[in-house]
Amino acid sequence: MWAAHCRSCSSYSERHPLRAIRTLSIIQPVRSQFAACPEPIETMPMPRTKAAFAISLLCLATIAAHAAEPRTPTQDGILYGTADNQPLTMDYYAPKGSGPHPIVIVIHGGGYHGGDSKAGSEAYVADFLAPAGYAVFSINYRLAPKYPYPYMVLDVQRAIRYIRANASQWNADPNKIALVGGSAGGFLSNMAGLLNAPGDPKASDSASDSIDRISAKVQAVVSLYAQSSFEFVPLNADVHRLLDPLIAQKGEKEAIREASPITYVSKSDPPFLEILGDQDEYIPFSEATNLQTALHNVGVRCDIIRIPGGKHGTGGWNKLPNVPDWERQMTEWLNARLHHKGPIGEGIRPRVPVS
Helix, strand or coil, X not given: CCCCCCCCHHHHHHHCCHHHCCCCCCCCCHHHCCCCCCCCCCXXXXXXXXXXXXXXXXXXXXXXXXHHCCCCCCEEEEEEEEECCEEEEEEEECCCCCCCEEEEEEECCXXXXXXXXXXXXXXXXXXXXXXXXXXXXXXXXXXXXXXXXXXXXXXHHHHHHHHHHCHHHHCEEEEEEEEEEECHHHHHHHHHHHHCCCCCCCCCCCCCHHHHHCCCCCCEEEEECCCCCCCCCXXXXXXXXXXXXXXXXXXXXXXXXXXXXXXXXXCCCCCEEEEEECCCCCCCCXXXXXXXXXXXXXXXXXXXEEECCCCCCCCCHHHCCCCCCHHHHHHHHHHHHHCCCCCCCCCCCCCCCCC
């Protein structure tokens, strides 16, 4: 299997090292970072009244349907790896137009302990990126608390490597890969994008492990309503599910530093686009501006799209007055970064401002 699942931590760190991604002058060498990965945790009636009631039910059903936003991938359940005997799967949305196509890997949110590859708020981007000519893959990953940090980061890196290695199957360009994540998935897109993990030359020649010889470096990152650091946001229950084993092992201060994407900023990072609302209930807007400042300080491009009045998640953004055309701006940004041309507009939610 591609991972030793930290049953033997030293073996795992030798074969699948986040520690080997890069050494920064401002921190301890990353090689020691995951020398002792935490063990996976076992989890624990009047006619008018009737009409009004029927209308209420219809409204609730409409809201629920919009929240779920069922969509049908071109392929679903594609296996990109196995970890701890758990299949790691992804969905594929075929692009329009001629290839080779740039690749977008969508990473769902869910508070680090929930969600899946079809989660509406993040998978929505497939609705407008696939018609614009992008090969879109929406991935599942292992969840906390059973699999705390860094397991889900390793899964994202595995997905990048697998898709790059097999890009020709989908007439896709392995040298044009962007991550798009929201909430917890935005944290993961930030982290994987900043780690710039190289391939592991010591990986086995077996069919599964040879994938790990391939680089997990991407060419662009889009993060929606995502944390760039755990230092300035209170550690809520979701974050504790993710980080408690690392905190117990290394103490809170070191655990926060180690698990914060902003720690790994360097001049070799890809360009970033941060998109979030200025009324987000969980992620302060400073999470985007702090990352932008850090990246600008090392000469890396980082742009921000502010959603005035926007809450956490994309679901209600199209109902806001004067909401920016963020989907079009995001697609144009990706086109520029990945040197792609394709039609823009199909699949974008219509604006229905609520007064």
